Amino acid sequence: DAGVIQSPRHEVTEMGQEVTLRCKPISGHDYLFWYRQTMMRGLELLIYFNNNVPIDDSGMPEDRFSAKMPNASFSTLKIQPSEPRDSAVYFCASSSLLASSYNEQFFGPGTRLTVL
């Protein structure tokens, strides 16, 4: 099992540029989560999907952030335009309520985003 795959692992961009983060969940998992982690705010849930459908996006900070899940094996988190305060580590996680009633989440290695 390859685990949750995220790309890129590191991204450095300039303010105003579009940033796209990618996630491939564990095969067979029906939940996918996007988190953001900063020193100031800790770990924040941005949005999560169930069976490719967004269930709760209340954590998405602004309209500059958008997330899609076009199929069960791929999701993107896009920031347009990016700002320095978006600098953080972004994690993707997946889980399966069918495989485990506890629905524990499995995290990817994260994407470290730096916006200059």
Place this chain on the structure above:
Amino acid sequence: AQSVTQLGSHVSVSEGALVLLRCNYSSSVPPYLFWYVQYPNQGLQLLLKYTSAATLVKGINGFEAEFKKSETSFHLTKPSAHMSDAAEYFCAVRRGSQGNLIFGKGTKLSVKP
């Protein structure tokens, strides 16, 4: 509404000493509780989960946690700390029938030689 509180943002122990990381939960229904560990520059890794089959739950790397309903606690312990245990530890509760987890603010564990 479910929530978790981790007491102490930073805990420091000596190598070989007992590790105790505190977590209290708030839940109106039997909780789904988890402990995750995050090593530097890595994602979160599941340490253990409360399954209701036993109040004492054993996890990876010698860690265990005890569920105490009367105290609404799920503290994480390890009898003897190792240098490799230095990491940040997160307690989490699942939001009822929904899929998402609510994480505590984390406790950073330092281990002194």
